[in-house]
Amino acid sequence: MPENDSKTTTKVRPKTERPRLHKVILVNDDYTPREFVVMVLKAFFSMSEDEAAKVMITAHMKGVCVVAVYTADVAETKATEATDAGRGAGYPLLFTTEPEE
Ligand code: TYC
Secondary structure (H helix, E strand, O other): OOOOOOOOOOOOOOOOOOOOEEEEEEEOOOOOOHHHHHHHHHHHHOOOHHHHHHHHHHHHHHOEEEEEEEEHHHHHHHHHHHHHHHHHOOOOOEEEEEEOO
8 A cells, every 4th residue: 555645746946035135234423533434344344445435424424324235144243343343442333233124
C-alpha cells in the first residue's frame, strides 16, 4: 500500500525578495563641530567633501538626515562605529538606524 498517494504537490515559487534595507540616520546636536561631522561622514560612509557637507547641514537644520541605506547588520555596524568615533573624541555625535518602509 502506498504511504503517500495523496498526490500532494509543492509549487516552487521563485524567491526574488531582497532583504529589507535599513537607513543610517545622522542626528543633530549642539556640541559636535561641523568639521568633525563632515570628517566622520567622509571616513565611515565614503562621502566626498561636498556630499558630507550637505548631509551635515541638513541634519543641522532639520534635526536629522538620512546618510545611506544598507542591509540591517551593515547599517548597525556603521552607525555604531561612527557614533563611537564621536564618543572617542568627546562629542555626543549620534547615528541611529531604522528599517526602510
Ligand atoms: N549642530 C552642530 C554645530 O552647530 C553641528 C552638527 C551638525 C552636529 C550635524 C551634529 O548631526 C550633526 N556645531
